[in-house]
Amino acid sequence: MCAMRKAMTIAGSDTSGGAGMEADLKTFQELGVYGMTALTVIVTMDPHNNWFHNVYPIEMHIIEKQLETILDGIGIDAMKTGMLGSADLVELVAKSIDRYSLKNVVIDPVMVCKGIDAIMVPDAAAAIKKYLVKRADVITPNTIEAAYLADMPKVNSLDEIKEAAGRIKELGAKCVVIKGGERMERDEAVDVFYDGKEFKEMSAKKIYPSYNHGAGCTYSAAITAGLANGLSVEDAVAQAKAFITEALRHSFELNQFSGCTNHAAYKKSLK
Numbered sequence: 142m143c144a145m146r147k148a149m150t151i152a153g154s155d156t157s158g159g160a161g162m163e164a165d166l167k168t169f170q171e172l173g174v175y176g177m178t179a180l181t182v183i184v185t186m187d188p189h190n191n192w193f194h195n196v197y198p199i200e201m202h203i204i205e206k207q208l209e210t211i212l213d214g215i216g217i218d219a220m221k222t223g224m225l226g227s228a229d230l231v232e233l234v235a236k237s238i239d240r241y242s243l244k245n246v247v248i249d250p251v252m253v254c255k256g257i258d259a260i261m262v263p264d265a266a267a268a269i270k271k272y273l274v275k276r277a278d279v280i281t282p283n284t285i286e287a288a289y290l291a292d293m294p295k296v297n298s299l300d301e302i303k304e305a306a307g308r309i310k311e312l313g314a315k316c317v318v319i320k321g322g323e324r325m326e327r328d329e330a331v332d333v334f335y336d337g338k339e340f341k342e343m344s345a346k347k348i349y350p351s352y353n354h355g356a357g358c359t360y361s362a363a364i365t366a367g368l369a370n371g372l373s374v375e376d377a378v379a380q381a382k383a384f385i386t387e388a389l390r391h392s393f394e395l396n397q398f399s400g401c402t403n404h405a406a407y408k409k410s411l412k
């Protein structure tokens with residue numbers, strides 16, 4: 142018999158396959174972790190209208206049944222959140238983390254989608270700040286989400302990223318990883334890791350063309366898989382950075398609107 146580590150993602154389905162639970166499951170698989178999903182919303186893209194995203198929520202009672210299946214029925218070694226879509230669902234996730242004493246909790250506070258920098262569902266974002274930040278072993282905002290959580294007008298420079306990481310840590314997250322990403326005002330994509338003791342900068346050269354749809358989901362899923370496999374937070378984040386860097390180096394075009402990260406690239410690079 143083989144002891145398989147298990148991880149759950151509470152996330153939306155990206156029908157185009159690069160982000161959301163599709164990215165999470167592919168990443169879990171690549172890192173040898175058994176993945177399970179509680180599906181929150183289905184996102185479709187309009188090929189006739191500039192790839193416009195539509196979001197279709199799953200009913201709450203169905204999400205509760207999915208959580209019951211996984212948490213009462215099976216059990217997990219780590220979990221992550223993705224697009225939650227409503228304040229009620231954020232509260233349900235917080236209650237489930239407490240009720241089942243869940244460990245290795247990675248919160249990807251998805252509030253914006255590529256190309257749109259406005260917070261998509263303000264009530265859900267406020268609930269993430271109130272209920273989920275303090276329950277996170279690791280929280281992985283991008284610079285827009287970090288600015289919202291840290292209550293700062295903008296987070297673009299390295300100094301601003303560090304300031305935001307400190308503020309988010311004060312809200313109760315155990316460890317903060319802010320993804321500098323392509324929005325950063327420099328040639329390198331710098332992520333900042335802060336566990337309350339020291340700031341660690343992890344930088345990689347920006348890659349063009351940037352087919353980076355799903356990069357945030359993939360990165361946080363790789364951290365989750367590392368934790369499920371028993372790595373320390375620091376080692377899980379370092380492995381995830383290597384995973385996403387390879388996935389971006391081998392990213393590919395999906396169509397004229399979008400291109401996504403290559404989930405298979407990291408494992409191939411090890412051969």
Ligand code: PXL
Pocket residue numbers: 152153154155156160161162184194223224251253254255354355356357358
């Ligand atoms: O990358 C953010 C994101 C998260 N989750 C789902 C998505 C997207 C972006 O399209 O569709 C389901």
